[in-house]
Structure formats: structure tokens, C-alpha cells
Amino acid sequence: MMRHSERVLVAISGGKDSLALWDILLDLGYSADGVYLGLGIGDYSDNSRSYAQTYAGVRGAALQVIDLPDDQGFSVPDAARATKRVPCSACGLSKRHLLNQAALDGGYNVLATGHNLDDEAAVLFGNVMQWHVGYLARQRPVLPETAGFARRVKPLIRLSERESAAYCVLKGIDYIVDECPMAAGNRHLRYKETLNEIEERTPGAKAAFYFQFLDQMLPVLEDVAAAEREQVGTCTRCGAPSSADVCAFCKLVERATA
């Protein structure tokens, strides 16, 4: 996923997974800076930033803070209202775009995120329920560097969310325990519940679902992934990789600030 000689940017939300990841990478001697993206979700954003900053302070680690409302003129709740879609949609899109941009601008080799097994299995479940074949082909623990994209890695995919929480407790890392208030009842959380119910009846089912996907299905999707990569051009507004003339993030900015 990364070498000790490389510069790693860790996406920090202030939650257990991202702080555990940062902690592990620092302990292992990686050159790992953090980046926090403020999404303008009231107290929740203020609190989560404060956990991120506290951890950075304790470790003497560098944390870059980006703020969506300050920099782009809209918050995630604004974007949800403007697009009439669930907030998680604008949030995910903004994170992907701005964190990648931060990695490129800062000259980092790798962008690392704290996605755990529960997260990845739930995303996979959602992609499967609607057979988003293109998304399935891209759901990899390592997405290699391509034009306009830093390498993206998910080192914690073998840990459950209980394990990353236990890690933080054992290491005395304070993290924001609340779920994002905008995510309550969203599809991703429901898929997590469904997978937890299946796991309770058939222990090991969740790991089998995700790891068998990596082993058995991803190789079959190699051609789909290659075809998708070929279609990627450049956004005429911001220069980011995009399969359309104007990338999804620029369209979001336009609608949310109209």
C-alpha cells in the first residue's frame, strides 16, 4: 500500500477509524500528515474537528484543516437542499474531490482513509443491491495513482469497527463517538444492520462476503475497470479527472451556490 519513503496524507474525520489509522501509521514510522475536511454540519463538525486537532496536538503531528463552507461557499446541508438529494451524496462527492486535491497539492504520494471491514462490506452490499458494475470494479483496497488522482489506500479493511474502537480505547485516543446527524437512517447504515443480522446468524459471513469479492469477483471485473479508466478525461472547469465535460463536484458547487 505504501513505503516508508513515501509521504502519506491521512483523511481524518475525528472518528475512531481515521484516528486509529493515523496512530498506527505514526507508530510504524510513516511520514503521515493529517487532513481534516469541515463539512459545515453545525456542532457535529466543530466537535469532530476538535477531536482531530486534539490528537494532532498530543502527537505533535501536522493537521491541515480545510473548510467546505469557507472555501466553496456551501455546507453539506446547503448542498442537500439545493440538489434535493440525501446529504451523504454531496458529502461523499466533496470528500473524494477535495481530499484528493489536498493530496495532489501537498505533493503526497498516497491518500489513506480509515474505511474498515464494516464500511467496505456495506458499500459493497449497496453496490450489489443495484449492480453498479462500474462502482464494483473500482471498489479496491488500493486504487493506483492515475492522471489527476493520488494513490488511494484503505489499510484498515481487515478490521471490524469494534476492533478499531477497541484500539482507540486501549491507546487512550479520544474520538467523536456520535454518528453524523445527517446520516441517521441512511441506506449505508441500514445495510450495515442487515449485514450484522446475517453475521449474527452465520458468523464469518461478512468477512467472506467482502474478501471473496476481492478474491473471486474483482479479477473478473478487470476489463470493466480498464474500460472505465479509458473514459476518464478532464473537467473543463477545474482540471480534475472526469468522464463528463464538467465534473460532478463542479456541478455540485454550481447548484449549491446558485
Added chain:
Amino acid sequence: MMRHSERVLVAISGGKDSLALWDILLDLGYSADGVYLGLGIGDYSDNSRSYAQTYAGVRGAALQVIDLPDDQGFSVPDAARATKRVPCSACGLSKRHLLNQAALDGGYNVLATGHNLDDEAAVLFGNVMQWHVGYLARQRPVLPETAGFARRVKPLIRLSERESAAYCVLKGIDYIVDECPMAAGNRHLRYKETLNEIEERTPGAKAAFYFQFLDQMLPVLEDVAAAEREQVGTCTRCGAPSSADVCAFCKLVERATA
């Protein structure tokens, strides 16, 4: 799926789906005979055969009756004990083998089964949870005729099980309402429940899951299906298609009658 000039063999269990299918095909003027496979599951098998025979009598339609214990010397419960596996495993294997054999022996062009949307979605769900890529590649509403296999079609895949039950009620067709006693609590039924819970929260999710698979994913699996077809040889004991020297059904017969 079939032409009016073709001879169709309908696999009849005595349940709502297979009797609805037979009824529809006869009403549409197809040359459709039935085949009932007795699995030696006590009263359940006796009752289900009697529903099949009653329907055939009312319609004046031809019903062939095959009996697993009489013909092969073992019942599904025997096979489950001998193999130490769930009974549904030996049952499915026996059905696939013997119903195909009946279609070939009787000179039928097509073997039709009553699988509905709920069945197919649950099978798909099971295949996805463990990423059985080979099974996924074969999960098609129409499997064309190949050496040793009659064409197999599932005309009711667009109907829910409530719809086929409603059809039987409206047409006055008596069918066995009880679920198979050996299937109680099996994985397939649990997957049906899980899909029903998802459907309740997101109406249309079940149909999207199955039909998007047919539209989006099956084309990607075409190469896998072709590779699987190439590996099929012939069972040295019974001559049926098999990727091993001795086919799974002959191995089952050997263990269950040892």
C-alpha cells in the same frame, strides 16, 4: 423461451408456482406435460404428489411420476444423513439430475420450472454473499441446450410468490401450502426474509437487485460462463455432463446407498 411447436416438460412440485406455470402453458396452447419427482419426505411428499395428480386429472394432462426412493434406493432424509449436509443440498442435486434426465429420455425440447422472482433473488443473494462466480455466471432465466442438458427455462421469474399464489386462488387451483419440512430455517428462506425486509424499506429493491443483475452483471460474466462450459466432460458412470470423472449425483447415490 419456447415455441408452440416444441414439447415442454414442466417440473411439478405440487406447489403454487409449478401448478400456475403448468396452467398458464396449457391455457396458452403449449404441448406441456408434467413430471413429479417424489423425494421420500414422508407425508409431505405424499401430499404434494396428490396435489400434482389431482391437477393433472382435472386438466386431463399427462403427469409422469418419478420416485427417488423407488428408483435410486434412497430418500432426501437418507441422503442428508449419509452426506452430513443439509437436506436441501441432496434435494437440489437430485432434482437437477433426474428432471434433466426425464426431459432427455422423453424427447422434450425444454424443461420448464416455476421459479419466481422471490426464489431467484434469494438464490442470487446466496451466490453473492459467497461470490460463487461460476454459479452467478449460470444464473440465467434461459440455459440453452448443451450436450447432455435439455434447455432449461424459468418463465415465472417476473412474478412474485404472492402473484403466483393469487393466480392459483383466482383460477381455483389447489396446491400444497405447507413449506417443505426439511427446508425450515434453511439459508434460502433466511435470505428471502432478508430481501423482504429490504423490500419493505425500499419498495422495488428486490426486483432491481435481480433484474439489474441480468442486465448489468450477466454480460460481464459471459467469459466465465464460456470457460465453465468448456470444462464440462462426461460422467464415466452415467454419461451425464460433469466437470469431474464421476458426477455429483453418482457420488451422492454411492454415499446414500452405501
